[in-house]
Amino acid sequence: MKIYTKKGDQGNTTLVSGTKVLKSSLRLETYGTIDELNSFLGLALTQIRKLKNISEVEPLLDAIQNQLFNLGSQLACDDKKMAEKLPQVTDAQIKDMEHSIDAMTVQLKPLKNFILPGGGELAGLLHVARTVCRRAERWAVRLNQEDPVDGIVIQYLNRLSDLLFVMARFANFKENISEPEWKK
Secondary structure, eight states, X not given: OOSOOSTTTTSEEEOTTSOEEEXXXXXXXXXHHXXXXXXXXXXXXXXXXXXXXXGGGHHHHHHHHHHHHHHHHHXXXXXXXXXXXXXXXXXXXXXXXXXXXXXXXXXXXXXXXXXXXXXXXXXXXXXXXXXXXXXXHHHHHHHHHHSOOOHHHHHHHHHXXXXXXXXXXXXXXXXXXXXXXXXO
């Protein structure tokens, strides 16, 4: 199978449903940003696999990468009936993220100041992923205004950005690296 089809050379692409759209469409911007987020999580996973003391988050990020692919396929389909047959993100997956946030947070010092993105390399990557996740969430909100999307999409992205924030803090904690604090 060839990777290139030349069908997109004029700036168009085809959604899962067969609808042709411009590559600059809001729908593509949304699921393209989710793809970018997934790539950053893949990069973060390469760092996690090098660090033995934070390996407990690896299965969680592996699962999230698959969930993001499911979320992207949902957004790549503008046919509601067809979208129902595609893999879905679920309330249970959001609850799993919340449990992970809670489990990591109890090990961390309470926040008394704003922190800056950074610390260790892994924390930095997770902060980048968090900001890309927030952008994906903003795109999903915009898309929802134009063409309603399942509410779980926005909820999932919101919770994931929270998880990535806590995970970045957790990475610094596990590596015994101080969190850079915002100095007014």
